[in-house]
Amino acid sequence: MKLIDCDVHAQPTEPMLVEYLGPAVRRSLERYGRRTPRITEWYPRVRNAGMRVDAWPGKPGHIWGSDPETTRAQLLDEFGVDFAVLEVLSGQDCYDDADFAADWNFAINQWQLERWLEFDERFLGTIAVPHEYPDLAVAEIERRAADPRFVAVLMPSSAMEPLGSRKYWPIYEAATAHGRPIAFHTGGYADYRGAGRPSFYLEYHVSNGIVMQSQLAGMVAGGMFKAIPGVRAVMTECGVAWAAALRWALDSAWELMRDDMPALERRPSEYLRDHVWFTTQPIEEPADAEHLVYAISQAQLEDRLLFATDYPHWDFDSPTQALPRALPPDLRRAILCENALALYELPRQPAATA
Amino acid sequence: MDRIDCDVHVAPESYRTLYPYLSDYWRDYVEEAGVRLNGLALAYPPGAPTSGGLPPSSYEELRRRVLEPAAPRYAVLNCLTAFETHRSAYFAAAVASAVNDWLREEFLSRDERLRASLVVSGLSTEDAVAEIERVGDDHGFVQVLLPARGDLPRGNKTAHALFAAACERSLQVGLHAWGRPGNAPTPSGFTTSYLEDYVGNQQVAQAQLLSFVTEGVFNRFPGLKVLLIECGFAWLPPLLWRLDKDWRGVWREVPWVDRPPSEYVREHFRATTAPAHLPKDEPGAVTQLLEMLGDAGSLLTYSSDYPHEHGDGLATLLDQLGEDDRAAVLAGNAAALYQLS
Numbered sequence: 157m158k159l160i161d162c163d164v165h166a167q168p169t170e171p172m173l174v175e176y177l178g179p180a181v182r183r184s185l186e187r188y189g190r191r192t193p194r195i196t197e198w199y200p201r202v203r204n205a206g207m208r209v210d211a212w213p214g215k216p217g218h219i220w221g222s223d224p225e226t227t228r229a230q231l232l233d234e235f236g237v238d239f240a241v242l243e244v245l246s247g248q249d250c251y252d253d254a255d256f257a258a259d260w261n262f263a264i265n266q267w268q269l270e271r272w273l274e275f276d277e278r279f280l281g282t283i284a285v286p287h288e289y290p291d292l293a294v295a296e297i298e299r300r301a302a303d304p305r306f307v308a309v310l311m312p313s314s315a316m317e318p319l320g321s322r323k324y325w326p327i328y329e330a331a332t333a334h335g336r337p338i339a340f341h342t343g344g345y346a347d348y349r350g351a352g353r354p355s356f357y358l359e360y361h362v363s364n365g366i367v368m369q370s371q372l373a374g375m376v377a378g379g380m381f382k383a384i385p386g387v388r389a390v391m392t393e394c395g396v397a398w399a400a401a402l403r404w405a406l407d408s409a410w411e412l413m414r415d416d417m418p419a420l421e422r423r424p425s426e427y428l429r430d431h432v433w434f435t436t437q438p439i440e441e442p443a444d445a446e447h448l449v450y451a452i453s454q455a456q457l458e459d460r461l462l463f464a465t466d467y468p469h470w471d472f473d474s475p476t477q478a479l480p481r482a483l484p485p486d487l488r489r490a491i492l493c494e495n496a497l498a499l500y501e502l503p504r505q506p507a508a509t510a
Numbered sequence: 511m512d513r514i515d516c517d518v519h520v521a522p523e524s525y526r527t528l529y530p531y532l533s534d535y536w537r538d539y540v541e542e543a544g545v546r547l548n549g550l551a552l553a554y555p556p557g558a559p560t561s562g563g564l565p566p567s568s569y570e571e572l573r574r575r576v577l578e579p580a581a582p583r584y585a586v587l588n589c590l591t592a593f594e595t596h597r598s599a600y601f602a603a604a605v606a607s608a609v610n611d612w613l614r615e616e617f618l619s620r621d622e623r624l625r626a627s628l629v630v631s632g633l634s635t636e637d638a639v640a641e642i643e644r645v646g647d648d649h650g651f652v653q654v655l656l657p658a659r660g661d662l663p664r665g666n667k668t669a670h671a672l673f674a675a676a677c678e679r680s681l682q683v684g685l686h687a688w689g690r691p692g693n694a695p696t697p698s699g700f701t702t703s704y705l706e707d708y709v710g711n712q713q714v715a716q717a718q719l720l721s722f723v724t725e726g727v728f729n730r731f732p733g734l735k736v737l738l739i740e741c742g743f744a745w746l747p748p749l750l751w752r753l754d755k756d757w758r759g760v761w762r763e764v765p766w767v768d769r770p771p772s773e774y775v776r777e778h779f780r781a782t783t784a785p786a787h788l789p790k791d792e793p794g795a796v797t798q799l800l801e802m803l804g805d806a807g808s809l810l811t812y813s814s815d816y817p818h819e820h821g822d823g824l825a826t827l828l829d830q831l832g833e834d835d836r837a838a839v840l841a842g843n844a845a846a847l848y849q850l851s
Contacts, residue, residue: 347699349694350695350710350713362752401745405745406709438756448751471756
């Protein structure tokens with residue numbers, strides 16, 4: 157067991173999901189479509205639509221990420237990936253009504269299960285949920301909880317309310333009760349408001365880390381980590397190296413105004429340390445790679461970093477090249493494998509060879 | 511030690527103070543609607559430990575509270591009174607003019623050590639340009655003050671005429687924490703605590719920095735410098751690592767950005783020392799941070815941020831700087847930025 161990839165994108169086309177939808181949602185989709193623009197319409201990706209050039213399977217009806225055979229060949233077999241955690245993002249920006257959202261996310265999970273998890277045991281699933289309707293999200297978590305192949309619950313990085321809001325706590329409580337971490341994956345709504353909406357994909361993409369900083373500040377300040385003691389948050393595809401500066405800012409601010417935050421009994425950095433994991437891709441690349449080692453140790457992330465490729469996106473981090481040589485061997489092994497084994501409580505031997 | 515203080519706050523107590531500089535129409539508007547200056551109190555609740563009470567509202571008060579005890583070589587005044595919630599561009603332009611006239615008469619005309627940020631409407635580039643043309647040649651104004659929070663990122667093309675007007679007069683841009691209290695202060699929505707609002711300025715500043723670089727502001731205005739005021743700076747190294755990496759992948763979208771973004775940032779951005787949110791009880795981490803920043807000695811400019819309180823980060827920072835860097839941070843960098851002697 158050497159390599160676990162904690163962020164791989166399986167991407168259903170709309171017709172692939174339709175077969176799992178109920179008649180009412182199917183009709184609504186036929187008549188009105190998804191209604192709201194996708195993130196690629198806000199911020200077009202100017203080369204190959206933001207995908208690896210070789211990721212299009214060349215099979216009728218398929219697109220990048222829709223064909224498990226292609227992903228198996230290009231990712232699992234090519235790099236010797238022991239487990240790949242799938243994150244299907246089709247429900248991330250679901251502005252739709254409750255019935256639609258519930259059906260849509262059920263379809264995502266059913267497609268994931270039947271086409272991917274049953275296709276190759278190395279694929280692991282993440283439970284997509286209708287996050288704006290926490291009771292329905294909890295029902296979907298409970299529907300999938302008995303299946304150990306679903307190793308986490310998926311949330312977007314931007315929702316209708318900040319993710320630390322009590323509105324979403326039932327989702328986190330259900331995930332935690334069923335032993336699942338919550339993967340907060342870059343994406344969701346693009347309602348940027350602090351600085352105003354940016355102009356370019358480059359800004360949007362770098363901002364993925366900035367959004368997560370705000371979300372973590374809200375989770376800490378709102379008391380979520382204290383209220384749900386075992387909750388584990390996996391910040392996915394948002395960078396890593398900014399975690400230290402966020403800790404310093406939150407701790408400094410907390411010291412100044414802790415009287416006003418009686419619910420926070422410990423320094424904000426202690427909650428972050430106990431409850432937050434990060435996937436690596438797109439890992440920051442300082443000119444001096446030693447600075448990345450600094451950043452990891454400043455934020456105490458040695459046992460909190462999970463390797464990810466983000467296959468099949470354009471900024472795929474190669475398992476053989478993305479991590480700088482400056483990383484000590486123990487840390488490299490922890491990032492590539494050990495930390496994910498512990499977090500997801502995975503078997504140390506794959507079933508096929510056990 | 512010789513100091514130039516890049517962020518000292520002053521504010522009129524109420525609109526009444528600005529009445530001499532407002533037309534009859536706007537005085538009636540304020541009276542009839544019962545409009546109050548609330549923006550400042552939303553950013554700095556007077557009772558909050560970080561606010562330090564109300565800023566000086568007259569020259570006498572400023573002299574007594576700041577100039578005499580601290581004796582800076584120069585102090586740059588920032589008046590955040592125009593960081594308001596209302597949406598009327600017409601009212602915003604009138605208030606900006608009134609604030610600038612008040613700053614000139616109450617402060618700048620009385621003390622050669624004082625400089626100020628020129629305030630402009632955040633709702634109309636046309637009005638901002640007119641205001642820069644009206645008062646921007648006064649040597650007391652050294653930069654145009656823009657709130658970090660706004661409707662559109664500050665580097666947006668619709669604002670470029672403002673930078674042109676500023677550059678013609680050798681004015682820099684000061685991007686100050688806070689602004690537009692009615693907008694959600696984060697990229698993830700509305701907050702539920704002051705702690706989030708306070709720390710959130712650092713996230714907003716990061717997004718603003720991206721905007722200036724990607725929109726090509728410094729390609730069009732090579733003389734322009736942007737001072738990040740009260741926005742922190744420890745977040746800068748990882749942001750630049752990520753920005754340079756992404757730029758190498760998607761530069762085609764912004765072909766005018768023709769060298770690594772971090773180079774533009776090092777050349778055109780400065781940041782004030784407050785708040786210096788540094789690691790506590792970890793001197794090794796502070797040393798690492800300074801190494802990661804590359805050249806803290808030319809990036810940072812001293813600010814007391816009077817009357818605001820941000821803890822003891824400044825002392826930690828100055829302790830770790832060499833003698834030359836300390837002198838540059840305390841005065842030299844600001845002198846160069848604003849061409850002060």
